Amino acid sequence: MRALVQRVRQARVEIEGEVVGAIEAGLLVLLCAERGDGELQADRLLAKLLKLRIFPDEAGKMNRSVQDTGGGLLIVSQFTLAADLGAGNRPSFTGAAAPDEGRRLYDYFVAKARAAYPVVATGVFAADMQVHLVNDGPVTIPMQIQ
Structure with missing residues (x-):
């Protein structure tokens, strides 16, 4: 399972x-859920995400998690994170989970996040979405759990 995590002001x-x-x-x-992913990968990614220390402490050092700050989570499905450019300039997405399995794992991840954390918002799986953000730092962290 892959995620691209951005620390945001909004x-x-x-x-x-x-x-x-x-x-x-x-x-x-x-x-992004990838082929072969299951609940174990979702659980491990969520646990790591909630403890990821990328918010500044009083000294300005990245030493606090979203749990420490009480910030929100906005979870958006993004199958294009599975893009493979190994065979040319047009990305292949064969590494992404099939749509039904991707939806199931996305819904599972969101449900687990809502059970573990009080401030969770989402996009809509497979919708044409426009994502607006103010990246704080900027801080952008790629994550992959196998």
Whole structure:
């Protein structure tokens, strides 16, 4: 399972001009289920994400997690994180989980996040979304759990 995590001052997802999910300061999580992923990978990624120390402490050092700061999580499905450019200039997405399995794992991840953390917003799986964010730092961290 892959994620691209961005520390944000604010972020929102719009579909056809309507906001469907938004947070203030926290983490924007672009999430991709890959072939062979299951609940174990989702659980491990969520545990790591909630403890990821990328927020500044009083000394300005990245030493606090989203749990420490009380920030939000905005979780957005992003199958293009599985892009493979090994055979040319047009990406292949064969490494991404099949749509039904991707949706199941995305829904599982969101449900687990909501059970573990109080501030969780989402996009809409497989929708054409516009993601707006103010990247804080900027801080952008790729994550992969196998």
